[in-house]
Amino acid sequence: MSPKIAGNMPVSGRFWLVLSYLILVFLLGGSARHDIATLVILRPLAVCAIAYALVVISGASIRTFSAQIGLLGGLFMLVALHLVPLPHSIWSGLPYREFISQIDFAAGLGEQWRPLSIAPERTWNALYSLVVPLSVLLLVCSLDREERFALLPVIIALGIFSGVVGLAQISGGQQSPLYYYRISNNDSAIGLLANRNHQGVFLATLFPMLAVYASLETRSSDVRKIRLIASLAIAAILIPLILVTGSRAGLVFGAVGLASVPFLYRRPVGEVVARRRGERKLPLAGIIAASASALLLILSGLIFSRAEAIERLLGGSANDFRWEIWQPSLDIAMRYFPFGSGIGTFVEAFQRDEPLATLAPTYVNHAHNDWLEILMTGGLPAVILIGLGVFAWSRISLRVWRTREDSRDVKFARMASVILLILAGSSFVDYPLRTPLVASVFAVVIAWMGPIQKFRTVRNTGRNGESPVQ
Numbered sequence: 001m002s003p004k005i006a007g008n009m010p011v012s013g014r015f016w017l018v019l020s021y022l023i024l025v026f027l028l029g030g031s032a033r034h035d036i037a038t039l040v041i042l043r044p045l046a047v048c049a050i051a052y053a054l055v056v057i058s059g060a061s062i063r064t065f066s067a068q069i070g071l072l073g074g075l076f077m078l079v080a081l082h083l084v085p086l087p088h089s090i091w092s093g094l095p096y097r098e099f100i101s102q103i104d105f106a107a108g109l110g111e112q113w114r115p116l117s118i119a120p121e122r123t124w125n126a127l128y129s130l131v132v133p134l135s136v137l138l139l140v141c142s143l144d145r146e147e148r149f150a151l152l153p154v155i156i157a158l159g160i161f162s163g164v165v166g167l168a169q170i171s172g173g174q175q176s177p178l179y180y181y182r183i184s185n186n187d188s189a190i191g192l193l194a195n196r197n198h199q200g201v202f203l204a205t206l207f208p209m210l211a212v213y214a215s216l217e218t219r220s221s222d223v224r225k226i227r228l229i230a231s232l233a234i235a236a237i238l239i240p241l242i243l244v245t246g247s248r249a250g251l252v253f254g255a256v257g258l259a260s261v262p263f264l265y266r267r268p269v270g271e272v273v274a275r276r277r278g279e280r281k282l283p284l285a286g287i288i289a290a291s292a293s294a295l296l297l298i299l300s301g302l303i304f305s306r307a308e309a310i311e312r313l314l315g316g317s318a319n320d321f322r323w324e325i326w327q328p329s330l331d332i333a334m335r336y337f338p339f340g341s342g343i344g345t346f347v348e349a350f351q352r353d354e355p356l357a358t359l360a361p362t363y364v365n366h367a368h369n370d371w372l373e374i375l376m377t378g379g380l381p382a383v384i385l386i387g388l389g390v391f392a393w394s395r396i397s398l399r400v401w402r403t404r405e406d407s408r409d410v411k412f413a414r415m416a417s418v419i420l421l422i423l424a425g426s427s428f429v430d431y432p433l434r435t436p437l438v439a440s441v442f443a444v445v446i447a448w449m450g451p452i453q454k455f456r457t458v459r460n461t462g463r464n465g466e467s468p469v470q
Helices: 013-028 039-056 059-064 066-081 098-106 120-129 131-142 145-149 151-172 196-204 206-213 221-243 248-264 284-305 308-314 322-336 346-352 370-402 408-426 436-449 458-464
Strands: none
Touching (some): 013 039, 013 131, 013 145, 013 151, 059 131, 066 131, 120 131, 145 408, 151 196, 151 206, 151 436, 196 206, 196 221, 196 436, 206 248, 206 408, 248 408, 322 346, 322 370, 370 408, 408 436
16 A cells, blocks of 8 residues: 555655655755756756656646646747857847847857857756756646645745754854855855745745645544644744844745735635544643744744844835846846847846946846846747736636635645745745745646636536535
8 A cells, every 4th residue: 555644645656756856956956046066966857857757747637737837848948949049140130139240240250140048058057947847847747636735744844944944054153054055145044045035935935835734624623723733833933934034025925925824724624524522632731832832932033033134124225236236127128129138148138238336346146026037038928928827827816716615726726826926026026936946836836726727617616505626
């Protein structure tokens, strides 16, 4: 017989393989930089994972998740097209290529064939970076329904582990060996990531996850109570963990995640709802102790961390470098419109026209607004592709939030819609999805959201009082 999770759900060996792979991604994929040593291990593993997933995934699963796989696969193809060499007659007609063409002629190179990307090596890196989330999506889609749902406590546990690592980091000081990325915010509790904002936003996504986890059905009322208490305690712990990251984005979107909890949490109804006389009740003292412990953790976090995120938020935006980057980035985007400068080429495109006001000993690595950077580097085709994703999210979100049904599929789809909103909102001020870890969480979440077709008739069946479509 297959091994089980929580004593009632058989899982396949494939589930444990996916779980192990996710753990490796969390341990090795915490930085968005292209030169971290762990990518030498992670990306070849991702390619192997894609090959394995393509062998084991069924045609039914591909049809079920055709929108998710199609959109991520479409992004992969768009990046690949930016690397296809073009004849000089076509390439020279692309917007804002005159300067490069003049360099070619000055160097005696003549009419060179060039790809759309102005820095192909950067675009190759962008193409390689997509193999990690694509591998996670294909592996998760190859699992059955219950196994996909069983990944929820896994992601929560990995998030809490990242938060605990962050606490250990600030306890050890800036030279702590737990800051294992060469370039990172080594004055903050960044956990398994290299950037305080990415850590803060990732922790913010755990609030809706905890709300749904506490809502899941189970046969035992004791287990339901334990889940509720554990979820409340973890949510309370998350608050100081976000504060010590020093991330203003984490603080703001953590508030969004918290605000979603009353809308996501539903009192769980077990598959066997009749109470047995012999069922034991959890003692009130245990609940009080758990609540007191959570309160103590919050107070200790506020006292000992000095709530750096709040301090940075109240410090205002006067010293925020983002404001000086966005306007020049938009101007540059319009120069390369409608085809863009090439996915992944922000550094080269920005440096060519960088205003004197932003010149510094350090260079600008991203626009710190991924929506703007996508417009700048990917042009109109990338905007259309992302727009299709936003349309799909809006369509499913509208349906699952309007339905009166409370099936597990609906709960997970609602949770996914909130998490995607958090990730999309945070991408206006940073670039969390460029991190393999967060991109992999994104891949799991879009699989949780499910197909559009699944929710076509949910609203009507809810009104008639019938069972939801399964």
